[in-house]
Amino acid sequence: MSSSVLENQPVAEEPQRPRKHYLNAAHTVGSWLFTTDHKRIAIMYLISIVIFFAVGGIAAAFIRAELTSPRGIMLSNDNYNKMFTLHGVVMIFFFLIPSIPAVFGNFFIPMAIGARDLAFPRLNLLSWYLYMIGGLFAVLAMILGGVDTGWTFYTPYSSMYSQSQVVLTIMGAFIAGFSSIATGINFIVTIHKMRAPGMTWFRLPLFVWSHYATSLVIILGTPVVAITLLLVVVERVLHIGIFDPKLGGDPVLFQHLFWFYSHPAVYIMILPGLGVISELISTFSRKRVFGYHFVAFSSMAIAGLGFLVWGHHMFIAGQSMYQGMVFSILSFLVAVPSAIKVFNFTATIYKGHVSLDSPMIYAMSFLGLFTIGGLTGLYLSSMATDVHLTDTYFVTAHFHYIMVGGAISAFMGALHYWWPKMTGRMYPELWGKLAALLMFLGFNLTFFPQFILGFLGNPRRYHYYYLQPELQIYHILSTAGATVLALAYLLPVFYLVWSLFFGPKASSNPWGASGLEWRTASPPITQNFEETPIVTWEAYDYSSVPDLKEEAEKQAQPPTPVGG
């Protein structure tokens, strides 16, 4: 056992915290706004991301309320269109894409590899500012009247026809894109160059592997969408024909360019989540992730194949039949590495020592919802069924199973898992479980009926459905579910904030996890580790965890075999 650990006393009964750590190292506002500490930047991201999540959530609440009646109840057509655009733009560009990487990746990649900080701390701070400036543009666009193009900005509607704040919104997404790119570069360089002695590539936690794959996708894909959105602005402002046929452009070209990024962007959103789930399942079953190499390489395979499947958004968009077939079969291929992950997760807990703490409950709901989300993707990568289902509520349901059921469950799981490390406080476990359970139930009630709506032929982005009033029951069920879901999302705000002041102090390793971040104090000192750790154990080797060693010896069981 050679890690250098500052053991925190779990029951320190002193009224003041005597120990210096990253949170109490300095107290001025400036010490936060100009910090280069990856942990503080992560906390700033966490706060801003939660605010954007609330904005997007309020928009979703308007949408769901409006749809309880076939003729709407309070919004005009234009305002409804602006609502779903706001929901999409904010949730995708300002919540989902940065969520796990910018908060937990930022905080825990350096800690998981035994580094002091990211490779470029000031670039990291710049990322946060770019993200905030981009977000302010988007909010400004909303205040000045909003935008009604849908988050996809399809041309020529966005470039020539929409009468709303397209340019401002696009500038917001454009600037936020550079925040992503800077974060991606930072992660890649950090993972390559900053690993502690002994931390070889195949000792990296899978959380780090998945962020490595994500970062590759970010830096390869984001510039393409940035340029594409800029071209929309060029056509809109300067009337240079690019996408509108009236000016000599090609509207389908936009879709190719847009989905070339925006399909891989799906993996930007879900890969970090899969990384989180790897950590959670291993920790709470106290067993090495089954098929470590397969799980690691499946992340890379998803990142690579993810760039080759954009055309499955366009089976009916006017591309040729053969093009459609190529994109279809590639989409089936990308399902394989996703399936590998799910099967390996299941095999991990076989013969493990499973403990159902709240992060594990989130991991389990992730697994269930991600499986459904992935399998319903089969309908959409298969061309004949996609023709019927695309642009209906079926698609809406499918990607919410991945994005909300998958990515947000993983975000919540990560938040509950690392909260003690980030804040040094434990939250009330019972409330954590209750919130997880409510989210699972509320989510399914919201989105399962939408699969049926889609199969029945209810197009998405529809404000009214008075020609099909028989659909109302499903919309009402969905809104009821959304209400439960909203309440479930509010719960953690209360009990986590409560825990900051009244929660019991957390030990350095409350879950008995094996990662390096758990071998230093909670919350960590600004430098993360007292001394650079030297890694002599494999990833997920629970026999190397100091707290567990005695326990294992007591139980006189052979430790989990490593590489055996």
Added chain:
Amino acid sequence: MWNFPIMPPQASDYALQHDLLFFAITFLTVVFTLLVPALFVFLAIYYRRGSKASRKNAHDHDLRIEIAWSVVPLLLGIGIFAWSAYLYADTRKPPQDAIDIFVIGKQWMWHMQHPNGVRENNELHVPAGKPIKLTMISQDVIHSMYLPSFRVKQDVLPGRYTYLWFKPTVPGKYNLWCTEYCGTQHSEMGGYVYVLEPSEYERWLASGGQKGYNEKLTMEKAGEKLYNELACGNCHGAVDGPRGPSLYGIYNRQVRVKIGGREQTVLADDSYLRESLIKPYNKMNVGYEPIMPEYSNLSEEKILHLIAYMKSLGSRPAAPAGGQTPPASGSAPAAPERAAPNGSAPAPSDQTPSSVTPGTQTTPTGSM
């Protein structure tokens, strides 16, 4: 509202085939959804911390298992792909004998036109048992024609024709939607497809649809009129002239054109003819000077009329000697010989010489 509809109507044979595939995938989905998460929950409880379950010989990797659970989803995926591709290929190839109907999408309505000139908005009347081919174009932004009861959908683009075909089998009234977001009233850009018995459809068509237009110009006649108005015949006569090639038999013929300076052979289909009207220099006929005006201000409807007229000019190469709608021979083309019977009683519907009984219009229920 308290009933729970589960199935959309199945109004074509294709809908049945589609649903078979749909439910096959559903079967797989249900099996895996029950299998994997249920297994996970079971294992999580059985191997809970402190349980007495044996943990002997716990593995953390096994190549054979990895290969097995990689290959099985792969094979299942390829199976679904093949099945789906087979069906999909079918939906992309309209049969030769399909009835042509022309569709223009614009914010926020659908405009349909039958070849005999009958027009309708947001409604589409079609006969049961015959394949229907929609040739579609948008006047502004991207729309999408969606007929859920027939399980077909196709984006409708500005600047380019796209096609959709289906073969309704069950008479009735079915939904029709725009599914590509197109602005303010996107959700109201819908209507109905009325599938009629063939005889009923003939009557409906002959009586000019329920809208009852006085002036029943067929599409080709409207095109012929326009052809004369625009004086296209000054350059495009019955034989190839010094200024322009003849348009007789142009449709579906291979023509030699220059694209960006290089000679190429292209098929003179709808898209080519449309492009040659609005951007004649994109594909310049070999041997002619670029002197034709760009008719880029023509509405999509008028372009469709002109194309219908060009199609009617016969499909024989060269020699303009008689045909189904030939104007007078000689260099003055398209003399208005046949343009007489405007407005007179039931229009002679070219392809339906069945006994016409006017007055039995089918007035569809529940208009918008």
